[in-house]
Amino acid sequence: MVKVEFLGPIGREPVEMEASSLKDVAKKLKEDKELASWLDKCAVALNDTMVNDLNTPLKDGDRVSILPPVCGG
């Protein structure tokens, strides 16, 4: 199982899912229409490191964070 958490304004509780890569996570999140509408503008971190490859493999206990558009300062 991996844990997916939604940061800032997305305002959703974390979910746990079976996923062997980020591709699987994408597929599952897209089943939720409201979440799907966030995905094109969100960046992704795996265990607090930013990632850019959809084929990134996942293992049991990994934590995937979904980061919406930012505006510090």
Next chain:
Amino acid sequence: MEIEYLFYLLFVVVNMELYNGPLEVKEIFSRWLDDEAESNYGAYIPFVGTIRAEDGIEALSFDIYEPVLQKWFNEWQERAKALGAVVKMAHAIGDVPVHTSSYVSAVFSPKRRVALELIDEFVEDFKANAPIWKYDVKDGKRIYAEDRSTAMSGAGLLA
């Protein structure tokens, strides 16, 4: 080796400061100045971000994801170090009323040119890639400042 690594972590964490509510700008800048008084830097360039009264807001409010922010900041520390410089920053969490400060940063460097260029790049990259979310506070309600926010690099990976 382990001791050295721990020391490094402590050193880095000391330089990024997060506070609940508005920043004590004068205290922070004067402390940073004192901290580097004997470091032989020729230039110290501070930046202050102040909440402006506009569109009827009472305050801005901020969420921060600290683990990723710390990594982003550590990379900037390394970049500054390679130029013989130091970057510092402090940011507010939660509500920050108008006319108070939510963000300060600074660069110390041996000569002015490096500091002038670095403060520009550092503050701009901060706006684009630091994992911080901003909300307008109106009538006590928090409204995500979506139209002023920027998608981080790599956004859309899961779309």
